[in-house]
Amino acid sequence: MTAAAEGRTRRRPARERLLAAAARRFYADGIAATGIDAVIAEAGVAKMSLYNNFASKDALVAEYLAVRHEEWLELYRRRAAGAAGARERVLAVFDAYLDHAALAYDRGFRGCGLLNAAAELPAGHDGRAAVRAHKEQVEAILLEHLDALGTGDAARLARHLSLLLEGGMMRAGLEGTPAVLEQARAIATELLDAA
Amino acid sequence: MTAAAEGRTRRRPARERLLAAAARRFYADGIAATGIDAVIAEAGVAKMSLYNNFASKDALVAEYLAVRHEEWLELYRRRAAGAAGARERVLAVFDAYLDHAALAYDRGFRGCGLLNAAAELPAGHDGRAAVRAHKEQVEAILLEHLDALGTGDAARLARHLSLLLEGGMMRAGLEGTPAVLEQARAIATELLDAA
DNA sequence: ACAGAACTAGGCCGATCGGTCTAGTTGGCT
DNA sequence: AGCCAACTAGACCGATCGGCCTAGTTCTGT
Numbered sequence: 001m002t003a004a005a006e007g008r009t010r011r012r013p014a015r016e017r018l019l020a021a022a023a024r025r026f027y028a029d030g031i032a033a034t035g036i037d038a039v040i041a042e043a044g045v046a047k048m049s050l051y052n053n054f055a056s057k058d059a060l061v062a063e064y065l066a067v068r069h070e071e072w073l074e075l076y077r078r079r080a081a082g083a084a085g086a087r088e089r090v091l092a093v094f095d096a097y098l099d100h101a102a103l104a105y106d107r108g109f110r111g112c113g114l115l116n117a118a119a120e121l122p123a124g125h126d127g128r129a130a131v132r133a134h135k136e137q138v139e140a141i142l143l144e145h146l147d148a149l150g151t152g153d154a155a156r157l158a159r160h161l162s163l164l165l166e167g168g169m170m171r172a173g174l175e176g177t178p179a180v181l182e183q184a185r186a187i188a189t190e191l192l193d194a195a
Numbered sequence: 196m197t198a199a200a201e202g203r204t205r206r207r208p209a210r211e212r213l214l215a216a217a218a219r220r221f222y223a224d225g226i227a228a229t230g231i232d233a234v235i236a237e238a239g240v241a242k243m244s245l246y247n248n249f250a251s252k253d254a255l256v257a258e259y260l261a262v263r264h265e266e267w268l269e270l271y272r273r274r275a276a277g278a279a280g281a282r283e284r285v286l287a288v289f290d291a292y293l294d295h296a297a298l299a300y301d302r303g304f305r306g307c308g309l310l311n312a313a314a315e316l317p318a319g320h321d322g323r324a325a326v327r328a329h330k331e332q333v334e335a336i337l338l339e340h341l342d343a344l345g346t347g348d349a350a351r352l353a354r355h356l357s358l359l360l361e362g363g364m365m366r367a368g369l370e371g372t373p374a375v376l377e378q379a380r381a382i383a384t385e386l387l388d389a390a
Numbered sequence: 391a392c393a394g395a396a397c398t399a400g401g402c403c404g405a406t407c408g409g410t411c412t413a414g415t416t417g418g419c420t
Numbered sequence: 421a422g423c424c425a426a427c428t429a430g431a432c433c434g435a436t437c438g439g440c441c442t443a444g445t446t447c448t449g450t
Contacts, residue, residue: 014397030315032227036438046398048441057438108318118369119314120225123303132369159375160382164355167362174313174327180354187355209427231408241428242409252408 014049021045022064027104027113031061032120061117065127068113069134075099076141086148087192090161093142094185097169101178111173115166138162151195161188209244216240217259222299222308226256227315256312260322263308264329270294271336281343282387285356288337289380292364296373306368310361333357346390356383 021043025034036057040047054060079092079099101109110116118131143158151157168184216238220229231252235242249255274287274294296304305311313326338353346352363379 029317030227032225032315033317035436037436047400047439049397051439052396110318111314115365116314119306119311120227122224122228123305128369135366135369156378156382159378160359163362163366163375163379163382164358165362166365167358167360170310170361170365171330171358174323174330180358183351183354184358187351187358230406232406242430243411244427246409247426 014043014045015053017043017045018050018053018060019063019067022060023067023113026061026064026117027110028108030120031064031117061127062130065114065117065130068117069130072096072100072114072134072138086145089145090142090149090192091185091189093138093161094165094181094188097165098178098181098185101169101172101181109173109176109178112166112169115169116173135162135166138165149192149195157191157195160191164188209238209240210248212238212240213245213248213255214258214262217255218262218308221256221259221312222305223303225315226259226312256322257325260309260312260325263312264325267291267295267309267329267333281340284340285337285344285387286380286384288333288356289360289376289383292360293373293376293380296364296367296376304368304371304373307361307364310364311368330357330361333360344387344390352386352390355386359383 018039022034022039025038025042029038036047036050039060040050043050050060054063076093076096079095080089083089083092097112100112104110104113114131114134118128121127139158139162142161143154146154146158146161164184164187168181172178172181213234217229217234220233220237224233231242231245234255235245238245245255249258271288271291274290275284278284278287292307295307299305299308309326309329313323316322334353334357337356338349341349341353341356359379359382363376367373367376
């Protein structure tokens with residue numbers, strides 16, 4: 001009924017609707033706590049549409065993680081495009097995190113989706129490696145710009161900023177507001193000024 | 196059979212064995228992914244022994260979180276007891292985290308159990324508030340010693356160190372080794388020297 | 391106009407979920 | 421010796437899990 005009622009505009013393919021629904025539910029309730037039925041109900045899609053597009057729930061989860069990674073990169077690219085120098089591009093990484101927080105905020109900000117996912121994945125799961133790779137790439141981006149800046153021991157500063165970033169994201173997620181994350185950014189600018 | 200065979204030494208009450216088993220499985224596999232049956236099997240205990248000691252799985256989870264908090268406090272107190280001045284007591288917080296990492300390491304280090312739990316708990320869950328309170332207490336401890344140290348803007352430095360701590364714990368958990376956490380501590384000492 | 395792909399609802403599967411209940415055994419205290 | 425509390429194994433409950441299948445409908449490209 002409801003699906004038929006919105007039938008006119010509902011032309012977005014099932015795969016996209018599934019990924020969007022999964023993103024919302026996985027983020028808000030956790031991956032393990034979200035059943036396949038909850039995802040298809042929120043997507044307004046038949047169960048077989050899920051299994052025609054994804055081999056399993058695990059495959060959907062893997063895609064969810066990949067999309068989150070891509071999403072953050074896009075956020076960062078946008079910020080980096082409007083950044084003047086290397087210093088601004090370092091801060092663009094913080095701004096991308098802030099943008100991400102603002103996106104999710106109206107439905108309850110709960111921190112970094114990738115970090116949260118990794119935290120609930122069992123020890124050997126591939127998803128944990130994917131999240132680790134993501135975080136290492138973020139630090140690599142920091143390092144790249146820090147190198148261009150020519151400060152002393154760029155690697156150490158990159159790690160320092162990365163820890164501020166991840167710690168800030170985690171704490172902000174717990175608090176439910178990006179305030180701590182903004183403080184992390186402020187501290188980062190301070191460190192950049194000192195270097 | 197197996198239970199009767201080890202009957203001689205098996206005198207630890209069911210409640211303790213359940214909490215110990217839950218700690219192991221919840222930490223290694225995640226809370227939502229760990230069924231009640233897995234917990235009682237690992238504890239070597241009957242199902243009714245669980246429900247005679249805990250009202251529900253959720254109550255067991257709440258107790259699990261409380262024990263984790265208490266456990267860290269104990270680790271910290273031990274480190275603080277052997278610390279000379281205020282500066283050493285700040286670093287004792289980092290050492291307590293490292294001790295925690297070393298404890299869990301042989302069974303696969305996966306970061307802070309409380310942070311991981313919060314990450315997989317749904318938006319409004321009480322457990323998230325408990326974890327937030329824990330992390331705020333950790334920062335309060337940092338602040339207390341920083342105040343005694345009389346450095347400028349102790350609150351800001353306390354937050355800075357807290358972010359290093361949580362970011363380090365998260366990244367270390369992803370990597371599977373406490374190396375990043377040790378770097379966080381090194382950076383912290385640097386900051387203390389500069390202040 | 392028509393073929394084929396995408397999608398639909400919904401029944402079905404075996405397994406497992408959290409939780410309850412019964413009936414019986416064990417161990418420590420007096 | 422006798423009692424009570426802690427504990428046991430395991431059957432059982434309804435609900436939900438991830439996943440599969442069928443039959444029919446709607447959309448789209450040619």
